[in-house]
Amino acid sequence: MKVFFDTNVYVAEALSGDAARRMLAATAKAAWRISISPYVLDEIEQVMSVQLGFSRRFAFLTRRRARRRATLVEPGSSRHQVPGDPGDSPILQAAIAASVDILVTNDAVLLALTPYEGLEILSMSSYYRLLLDRRLLA
Amino acid sequence: MSHTAVDEILARIKELPDDDRLVLNEFLAQEEEAEWHEEAAKAREQAKTQGIDQQVIDRAVQAVRYGE
Numbered sequence: 001m002k003v004f005f006d007t008n009v010y011v012a013e014a015l016s017g018d019a020a021r022r023m024l025a026a027t028a029k030a031a032w033r034i035s036i037s038p039y040v041l042d043e044i045e046q047v048m049s050v051q052l053g054f055s056r057r058f059a060f061l062t063r064r065r066a067r068r069r070a071t072l073v074e075p076g077s078s079r080h081q082v083p084g085d086p087g088d089s090p091i092l093q094a095a096i097a098a099s100v101d102i103l104v105t106n107d108a109v110l111l112a113l114t115p116y117e118g119l120e121i122l123s124m125s126s127y128y129r130l131l132l133d134r135r136l137l138a
Numbered sequence: 139m140s141h142t143a144v145d146e147i148l149a150r151i152k153e154l155p156d157d158d159r160l161v162l163n164e165f166l167a168q169e170e171e172a173e174w175h176e177e178a179a180k181a182r183e184q185a186k187t188q189g190i191d192q193q194v195i196d197r198a199v200q201a202v203r204y205g206e
Contacts, residue, residue, distance in 0.1 A: 008199045012192055014178055015185040043202055051198040052190060058177040065174050068167060087203040106196045124192070 001032040004095040006105035007043040009124060014048065014062045023104075023128050026136045028069060036070035037094035073098040080117075085109040095119055102127065 005024070012020035027034060041063050048059035075090070075097035082088040088110050095103040102120050104127045105111065114121035122130065131137045154162065200206065 006199070007202075008192075008196050011195050011199065014174075015181055016191055016195065043199065046202045047195070047198045051202050052185075052195075054181055054184070055177070058174075058181055061170060061174040061177060064170055106192070107200070 001030070001102070002035060002098065002100040003027055003032055003102045003104060003127075004035045004037075004091075004098055004100040005040075006091055006103070006107060006110070007040050007047060008106050009104055010040070010044050010062060010066045011047050011052075012124070014058070015052070015054070019128055020124065022137055023124070023131055024069075026131050030134075030136050033100075034070040035073045035094070035098035035100055036066055037073050037075065037090065037098075039090040039094060041067060071098070082109060082113065092116070102130075 009020055009024065013024055024034075044063045044066060045056075045059040048054045048062060049056045073094050075093040078089075078093040078096065080089065080093050080096050082092055088107055091103070091105065091107070091110060092113070096117065096119060100119065102122055103110065104122055104124060106123055110121055111123055128137070151159070151162065
């Protein structure tokens, strides 16, 4: 299984959610491949330091930690566009370029696209339930 | 630490054999991981105080993504 996590999952792991921490750990423990893109890495830093006001050092460490656990995918030009929401297109394009099975996001516009050309787009809570159903979460 | 000292260290790292460089990289990754956990513990307390939950994080991502 291959998974692409949107920015909010990594930020939640760092700042708040026990659920985000557990789902990332369970994904790694299951040896499912995690992909990430430079776009998400940049967003992690911007959201944590610029938008939420945490230290640049912590934002940088979180970026590096996300990168260490994932395979980097750098999508080139792509026909895949999110209708009416171009800001989400880089996330969709990276997930498609990485050929992942699941994109985990809480973005409502992306969630509305599922299924998208074989890609299942799940909210964090749905992905958490999937891990529970497969007995991958304690 | 002076630039000269840093340059010397970088030069020595470049001369390391591959196996030693892997050991060094692993050590640095473990150091970063430990630092991240220390910072995360403090940040989570701060986030709790400030009421930063999943909804706030989701909105912050949207704000950055759309330049709000």
